[in-house]
Amino acid sequence: MRHGEYKMPGGKLVVVDLDLRDGQIAAVQVSGDFFLEPDSALADIDCALLGAPHSASVEELAMRVSPALSAPVQTFGISAEAVAIAVRRAIDGGNST
Numbered sequence: 001m002r003h004g005e006y007k008m009p010g011g012k013l014v015v016v017d018l019d020l021r022d023g024q025i026a027a028v029q030v031s032g033d034f035f036l037e038p039d040s041a042l043a044d045i046d047c048a049l050l051g052a053p054h055s056a057s058v059e060e061l062a063m064r065v066s067p068a069l070s071a072p073v074q075t076f077g078i079s080a081e082a083v084a085i086a087v088r089r090a091i092d093g094g095n096s097t
Helices: 041-049 058-069 080-092
Strands: 002-007 013-021 024-032 035-037 074-076
Touching: 002 080, 013 080, 024 041, 024 080, 035 041, 041 058, 041 080, 058 080
Parallel strands: none
Antiparallel strands: 002 013, 013 024, 035 074
């Protein structure tokens, strides 16, 4: 299991734990001290990341996550980019910005 964290400026901490298999994200769990409504949006974020290639850029990962954070989802302290940065940090061993 790989672990990455990112504290969004002016926002909250995003934590990602994931497993890679065959060059893709095979299992992922996003958590942190942010707020989402409805709660089911968190599972939608996880699903959006499954199958993403390990080489995906922050921008590519954010594009996968954005629909899961779109209306009617209400967010506080989180963005698609923040999730993507935490994912890259998990993949890269904490070294991605």
